[in-house]
Amino acid sequence: MSKIHVTTTVNGDEMEFLCDPRETLLDVLRDRLNLTGAKEGCGTGDCGACSVTLNGRVVCSCLVLGAEAEGAEIATVEGMANGERLHPLQRKFIEHAALQCGICTPGILVAAKALLEKHPDPTEEQVRYWLAGNLCRCTGYDKIIRAVMDAAAEMREAA
Incomplete structure (x- = not known):
């Protein structure tokens, strides 16, 4: 299976990654971008533990494909604090x-x-x-x- 090249913005920073066509955004965030704040609680979109915003909308990242992040703005819990200052x-x-x-x-x-x-x-x-x-x-x-x-x-x- 060939990898998909994705360019996206995560917490205000432009990022690029390669992912499998069936790889979830949750897996990409955790395994490729080392943003481990979002957690997999259920894997079916029922618990909200993996919630991020995608173009300003709250989504369960376990239900979104990593490839769908192409050109998108993503915000995770890691982006909430301003340096050492908590939100x-x-x-x-x-x-x-x-x-x-x-x-x-x-x-x-x-x-x-x-x-x-x-x-x-x-x-x-x-x-x-x-x-x-x-x-x-x-x-x-x-x-x-x-x-x-x-x-x-x-x-x-x-x-």
């Missing part, structure tokens, strides 16, 4: 103890960031709806929701 969502997840094992956390953070970019002042109902595609077995959801709401308030105050 407000990352800080609030720590402050609210909204993470435990860490399998779901990257996908939830990516989805929450996408939410706050579209709706900087979300209601609790909007946060719960937006994160419904991300499953967490460790923390429950209350701490996660509180962390997202707190980060949204901080980000609005800073703007």
